[in-house]
Amino acid sequence: MARPTEFKREEVLERAMQAFWDHGYLGTSMADLVEVTDLRPGSLYAAFGSKEGLFLAALDHYGEATAARLARMLAEAESPLEGIRAHFRQLAADAARPRGRRSCLLVNTVLELSRQNDAIQERVNRHLENIEGLIRGALEEAHASGELARGKDPAALAAFLMVNIWGLRVFAGTAPKPARATAVVDQLLTILD
Numbered sequence: 521m522a523r524p525t526e527f528k529r530e531e532v533l534e535r536a537m538q539a540f541w542d543h544g545y546l547g548t549s550m551a552d553l554v555e556v557t558d559l560r561p562g563s564l565y566a567a568f569g570s571k572e573g574l575f576l577a578a579l580d581h582y583g584e585a586t587a588a589r590l591a592r593m594l595a596e597a598e599s600p601l602e603g604i605r606a607h608f609r610q611l612a613a614d615a616a617r618p619r620g621r622r623s624c625l626l627v628n629t630v631l632e633l634s635r636q637n638d639a640i641q642e643r644v645n646r647h648l649e650n651i652e653g654l655i656r657g658a659l660e661e662a663h664a665s666g667e668l669a670r671g672k673d674p675a676a677l678a679a680f681l682m683v684n685i686w687g688l689r690v691f692a693g694t695a696p697k698p699a700r701a702t703a704v705v706d707q708l709l710t711i712l713d
Contacts, residue, residue: 529567530581532557532559533577533578533581534581535556535557535558536553536556536574536575536577536578537578537579537581537625538556539553539556540575540578540625541582541622541625541628542622544628544632545571545629545632545633545640546633548571550564553571572637572639572640575640576640576643578625579625579629579640579643579644579647580643580647582625582626582647583626583643583644583646583647583650584647586624586626586647586651587647587650587651587654590607590651590654590655591654593606593607593610594607594654594657594658599662600658600659600661600662600665600667600668601659601662601667601668601712603658604659604681604712605709607655608681608688608705608708608709609702609705611685611688611689611692612698612701612702612704612705613698613701614692615688615691615692615696615701616695616696616698616701616702618695620692620695621692621693621694621695622692622693623689623690623692623693624686624692626647626648627686627690629644630644631690651682651685652679652681652682655678655681655682656674656678659672659674659677660674662674668712677711677712680711681711684708688701688704688705688708691704
């Protein structure tokens with residue numbers, strides 16, 4: 521009996537995620553995934569069940585890493601609002617980089633697939649809600665400490681900021697000049713004043 525191929529799951533997910541991020545779900549074939557992961561089709565199917573199973577695992581890999589980066593940024597900031605500002609400034613910087621044109625895998629997935637596939641939509645929504653929850657938590661902390669004005673509703677503001685994150689991620693696909701991306705984010709952040 522043949523011995524199953526052993527692999528490091530995180531490395532496979534990272535490589536598959538990059539392929540899906542570059543080409544989209546529909547533009548990435550199983551042959552592409554075999555090539556980038558260096559695994560045989562049988563090993564991929566045994567580990568993930570299907571192309572969709574691998575895609576969902578890659579979305580989880582991306583979503584968890586994105587949330588972890590945001591949580592770290594918020595935790596390391598001098599204040600909750602400074603953490604949010606730092607996150608948006610990072611989004612502006614990312615938008616102006618050549619790789620920024622890739623946008624966000626979660627946002628790309630919403631645009632490509634989520635209306636056609638309930639399982640994928642549920643998975644994307646879960647990750648986006650997690651990110652929004654981190655922002656809402658920072659806004660609630662800022663509200664409780666008086667850093668955020670009393671008249672501001674943390675939940676509504678978090679939803680507003682999430683919609684703007686999605687817009688910034690799509691905007692990144694247009695390859696904006698750094699000054700333009702920064703100006704957009706600076707204007708957006710006035711909502712926190």
